[in-house]
Amino acid sequence: MSSDRQAATHPRSLPSAGRSSLPRAVRIITVAVLAAGLFLAVPGYGDSTRTVDIEIRNGKVVGKKSARVVRGDTVILRWSSDQRLELHLHGYDVRTTVSPGTPAEMKIRTRATGRFPVEIHGQDESGGHSHGHRTIFHLDVYPE
Secondary structure, three states: OOHHHHHHHOHHHOOOOOOOOOOHHHHHHHHHHHHHHHHOOOOOOOOOEEEEEEEEEOOEEEOOOEEEEEOOOEEEEEEEEOOOEEEEEOOOOEEEEEEOOEOEEEEEEOOOOEEEEEEEEEEOOOOOEEEEEEEEEEEEEEOO
């Protein structure tokens, strides 16, 4: 076989639909940039962490009774109370117990949108034991 024929049939000399004409370094940089983009936050979708401090006195929230956040944000609801309470964030099914002198946190990544109540479980209006639930706060999660 002649050297001209060998060159023409060698795989490296044939054009390939799967091979790029871009230099290898450019291909590597392009892949790296695209891969990095998968791990970056999309603007307007959860690019922040928000901490909300909530004080409960006599079984009622002092101050604002809701917090507005954006889907994808990380939210920390930091609770303090003058009495021991069991709290439940519905929709995300997060529970915590807060006691006097011992703040408690609920940390969530907001994925679902809507209005989500936080309830006190097992306490009636007078502060006594109950099997009911009482809403004391709302977490409002917006799409953007």
